[in-house]
Amino acid sequence: MTDTSPAVQIDGLVKTFGSVRALDGLDLHVARGEVHGFLGPNGAGKSTTLRVLLGLLRADTGTVRLLDGDPWKDAARLHRRLAYVPGDVSLWPNLTGGEIIDQLGRLRGGLDAGRRAEAIERLELDPAKKARTYSKGNRQKVALVAAFASPVELLLLDEPTSGLDPLMEAHFGDLVEEFRAGGGAVLLSSHILAEVERLCDRVSIVRGGRTVESGTLAELRHLTRTSIHAELDRVPDDLRGLPGVNDLDIEGHRVRLQADSDRIGAVVEVLGRGGIRTLTSTPPTLEELFLRHYGDDPEVAR
Amino acid sequence: MTGGGALLRLHLRRDRWMLLWWVAGIAVFYWSQAWGTEASYPTQGELDEAAAAMQGNAAFIAMAGPARALDTIGGQTAWQAGAFGMILTGLMAMFLIGRHTRAEEESGRDELIRASAIGRRTPLLAAGLVAVLACVAAGAVVAATLSTMLPWKGSVALGVGAAGAGLFFGALTLVAAQITSSTRAVYGAVGIALGGSYVLRAIGDVAGNGLSWASPLGWGQAMRAFSGERWWPAVLLVGSAAVLGVVAFALLGRRDIGSGLRAARPGPSSASRSLGAGGWGLAWRLQRPGVLGWLGALALVGLAMGTIGDDVEGLVGDEGLARDLLVAGGSGAFTDQLYGTVALMVGLGAAGPAIAAALHARAEEDAGRAELVLSTALPRGRWALGHLAIAMAAGVAGALIGGFGMGLGYLLVTGDASQIPRFTGAVGIYALPVLVLLGVTWTLYGLGRRWAPLGWAALGFCVFAMIVGRTLQLPGWLLDVSPYQHIPLLPAEPFAWTPVVVLAAIAAVLLGTGAAALRRRDLG
Numbered sequence: 001m002t003d004t005s006p007a008v009q010i011d012g013l014v015k016t017f018g019s020v021r022a023l024d025g026l027d028l029h030v031a032r033g034e035v036h037g038f039l040g041p042n043g044a045g046k047s048t049t050l051r052v053l054l055g056l057l058r059a060d061t062g063t064v065r066l067l068d069g070d071p072w073k074d075a076a077r078l079h080r081r082l083a084y085v086p087g088d089v090s091l092w093p094n095l096t097g098g099e100i101i102d103q104l105g106r107l108r109g110g111l112d113a114g115r116r117a118e119a120i121e122r123l124e125l126d127p128a129k130k131a132r133t134y135s136k137g138n139r140q141k142v143a144l145v146a147a148f149a150s151p152v153e154l155l156l157l158d159e160p161t162s163g164l165d166p167l168m169e170a171h172f173g174d175l176v177e178e179f180r181a182g183g184g185a186v187l188l189s190s191h192i193l194a195e196v197e198r199l200c201d202r203v204s205i206v207r208g209g210r211t212v213e214s215g216t217l218a219e220l221r222h223l224t225r226t227s228i229h230a231e232l233d234r235v236p237d238d239l240r241g242l243p244g245v246n247d248l249d250i251e252g253h254r255v256r257l258q259a260d261s262d263r264i265g266a267v268v269e270v271l272g273r274g275g276i277r278t279l280t281s282t283p284p285t286l287e288e289l290f291l292r293h294y295g296d297d298p299e300v301a302r
Numbered sequence: 303m304t305g306g307g308a309l310l311r312l313h314l315r316r317d318r319w320m321l322l323w324w325v326a327g328i329a330v331f332y333w334s335q336a337w338g339t340e341a342s343y344p345t346q347g348e349l350d351e352a353a354a355a356m357q358g359n360a361a362f363i364a365m366a367g368p369a370r371a372l373d374t375i376g377g378q379t380a381w382q383a384g385a386f387g388m389i390l391t392g393l394m395a396m397f398l399i400g401r402h403t404r405a406e407e408e409s410g411r412d413e414l415i416r417a418s419a420i421g422r423r424t425p426l427l428a429a430g431l432v433a434v435l436a437c438v439a440a441g442a443v444v445a446a447t448l449s450t451m452l453p454w455k456g457s458v459a460l461g462v463g464a465a466g467a468g469l470f471f472g473a474l475t476l477v478a479a480q481i482t483s484s485t486r487a488v489y490g491a492v493g494i495a496l497g498g499s500y501v502l503r504a505i506g507d508v509a510g511n512g513l514s515w516a517s518p519l520g521w522g523q524a525m526r527a528f529s530g531e532r533w534w535p536a537v538l539l540v541g542s543a544a545v546l547g548v549v550a551f552a553l554l555g556r557r558d559i560g561s562g563l564r565a566a567r568p569g570p571s572s573a574s575r576s577l578g579a580g581g582w583g584l585a586w587r588l589q590r591p592g593v594l595g596w597l598g599a600l601a602l603v604g605l606a607m608g609t610i611g612d613d614v615e616g617l618v619g620d621e622g623l624a625r626d627l628l629v630a631g632g633s634g635a636f637t638d639q640l641y642g643t644v645a646l647m648v649g650l651g652a653a654g655p656a657i658a659a660a661l662h663a664r665a666e667e668d669a670g671r672a673e674l675v676l677s678t679a680l681p682r683g684r685w686a687l688g689h690l691a692i693a694m695a696a697g698v699a700g701a702l703i704g705g706f707g708m709g710l711g712y713l714l715v716t717g718d719a720s721q722i723p724r725f726t727g728a729v730g731i732y733a734l735p736v737l738v739l740l741g742v743t744w745t746l747y748g749l750g751r752r753w754a755p756l757g758w759a760a761l762g763f764c765v766f767a768m769i770v771g772r773t774l775q776l777p778g779w780l781l782d783v784s785p786y787q788h789i790p791l792l793p794a795e796p797f798a799w800t801p802v803v804v805l806a807a808i809a810a811v812l813l814g815t816g817a818a819a820l821r822r823r824d825l826g
Contacts, residue, residue, distance in 0.1 A: 051673070051826060054673070054677050056673060056676060056825045056826045057824045057825070057826070058822075058823075075681065076679050076681035076682075076684075079676075079677060079678050079679040080679040083677070084677035086670065089674070090669045090670040090674070091671065091674075092671060093408070093484065095569075095587070096570055096571060097571075098573065099569065099574075099577060100573075101572075101573075102577070103573050103577050103584055104675070106577075106578070106579035107579065107580075107584075107678035107679060107680045108678040108679050109679050126568075127571040127572070128568040128569060128571040129568055129569075132408075132484070133561075156677075
């Protein structure tokens with residue numbers, strides 16, 4: 001395993017279904033040892049992208065590289081080195097969870113018995129029950145155990161925690177952290193922003209089949225505004241009209257404003273001249289980032 | 303029973319095309335028997351001759367029912383269509399009820415419905431009502447279409463019998479849906495009951511020992527359509543259906559929604575070695591119940607057919623006429639011809655497990671489980687091949703086992719074991735057209751998963767062409783489209799290599815095309 005190519009490398013990916021353009025020039029880059037958040041509203045093309053990466057769907061145009069191969073041509077070879085957890089896990093109703101975990105592991109080329117037992121215990125799954133009797137969360141746990149118990153380099157996770165309770169979500173987070181610590185890469189599609197903020201190093205935001213934003217959380221925050229609340233001795237006159245200041249609201253000695261992230265220094269300097277009594281600044285959350293891309297379009301934001 | 307009206311409307315909205323096809327198909331089936339009889343025997347003299355030839359024939363009676371008024375078109379229609387028509391309405395009711403009860407519970411849609419302002423018993427009632435409407439509609443349309451050419455009284459009796467059998471098996475399905483927790487098991491149980499009813503009445507009709515009264519199909523035939531109608535057996539059908547309905551409602555009150563009467567037992571917490579690591583084990587594990595069920599059914603059908611024995615010639619009055627009636631063609635000893643025809647029918651049946659197993663791959667894709675399996679190192683081609691290999695083996699084994707069953711049945715009646723290899727070969731050769739039909743199904747599936755079920759339509763065409771095609775005097779080129787047309791009617795006709803080689807080549811090309819197309823298309 002001296003292969004050092006990126007885990008996922010997608011450029012200009014287009015996929016159409018009949019007249020519907022599901023993916024419209026999507027770019028996505030996931031490095032080794034990185035947990036990459038894949039964000040977007042329902043129908044943005046996240047699951048389609050994952051299916052292209054799995055070699056289930058064939059790309060119309062664009063380049064797609066998965067590890068060191070082509071996901072369509074080298075599907076089986078590459079799949080030995082990755083594990084996938086679908087968003088809506090469908091299992092064979094007459095097989096038990098344990099049987100399914102083992103079967104998926106064997107098909108992938110092997111399963112670590114110790115990790116299997118550990119993941120089952122941490123996710124509190126009863127592997128002796130028939131899949132017919134599992135809830136959505138338990139079905140998801142079966143797929144997650146099968147994924148985490150395999151000795152793989154890459155995890156493709158499609159909204160993996162949508163059926164898990166908060167405690168299990170935390171356990172899931174730990175498993176992801178440990179996987180990354182072991183050098184693995186994770187592509188995590190989600191719209192639970194707190195989860196992405198906690199787990200992900202980098203984030204790509206898709207909308208309408210296109211990547212609209214990509215980078216580290218710090219980089220993305222740079223593109224947005226920090227909200228500042230301050231109480232001053234007196235309000236400097238030049239605050240009004242200062243470049244990078246938005247939504248300025250002055251009430252007596254109290255000032256509220258939104259500052260462009262790259263202008264915070266200048267803004268605080270001006271505020272300082274007014275004699276700061278109290279100052280709070282709130283960095284932009286992922287939620288604001290997200291809303292910036294979807295909130296302005298009611299059709300997409302829904 | 304709150305919300306029943308809305309639920310019933312929802313069901314009817316979902317089922318409208320299905321209902322239309324079922325009702326129309328059943329009516330056409332009855333009507334085509336009347337029409338075919340009239341076309342085959344234009345004069346009363348010919349009909350009298352035919353009736354005389356058929357009346358004492360145990361094989362005919364076992365297949366169709368007690369011989370009554372066979373010298374009338376009506377009597378012939380009731381005889382030929384009665385048992386099979388009732389099986390059709392039974393199947394219709396079974397699928398309708400299964401679809402709206404256990405299948406809905408299994409998919410979780412039932413929960414969504416029950417969460418709305420709906421009574422606990424309403425879903426059961428609404429499902430039952432759909433089936434009642436369908437059965438009544440089928441019976442009414444059968445009666446109406448038949449009465450255009452036959453006396454109305456007998457037409458109504460046949461319609462009532464068809465509707466009543468549908469009600470009975472529908473109600474039985476309602477009960478089965480309360481007991482078992484999977485839809486497949488419901489269909490399996492009711493399917494066995496249908497087959498059992500047919501066998502009971504076959505034995506009872508031949509032996510005249512009253513065993514037919516143990517069969518709902520026997521009750522329907524006891525109405526004696528077109529030969530002095532009796533109406534009270536209809537009460538048996540409707541009454542027992544009502545009792546079964548009450549039982550179903552009582553059972554509903556004793557179980558949790560989503561499970562059967564029996565609690566699900568825990569299974570092994572790790573996979574056994576037999577599940578394997580190559581995808582074959584999993585495919586076989588998934589397909590096993592279905593394939594074994596089909597093979598068992600084919601063996602039983604073969605066995606039943608084999609017990610006709612070789613006394614046919616003694617039973618048949620006029621051999622030439624019976625030949626016309628019974629036999630799909632060819633020349634030679636009448637018994638051999640009869641068995642050639644029976645072999646053809648079993649051979650048609652052998653396509654069932656093959657097509658069903660091929661469509662299992664599609665079901666896996668539809669459910670999203672193929673996606674999960676294909677995200678592992680299992681190559682797509684091998685995943686598909688796993689299911690295809692089972693389908694091929696099931697088709698070949700179905701033909702061989704059906705033929706072996708025939709030989710065994712013959713042995714039981716005559717004590718002559720020498721026919722076992724002959725019959726096994728005579729039916730076994732139909733493995734070739736079975737593989738061609740499988741190839742058609744696989745090519746359709748390779749082109750797109752929505753086309754795959756048309757494989758059943760291909761088999762339906764072959765059944766139609768081979769069984770009634772000659773009576774209806776279909777053009778030769780149309781009959782030639784059916785791969786079954788080209789297989790010599792063993793043991794009556796001599797074996798020929800050409801069709802064997804040609805059909806094998808066609809099957810190979812179709813299977814290869816399907817496999818190649820499947821490798822290229824989007825999945826999931």
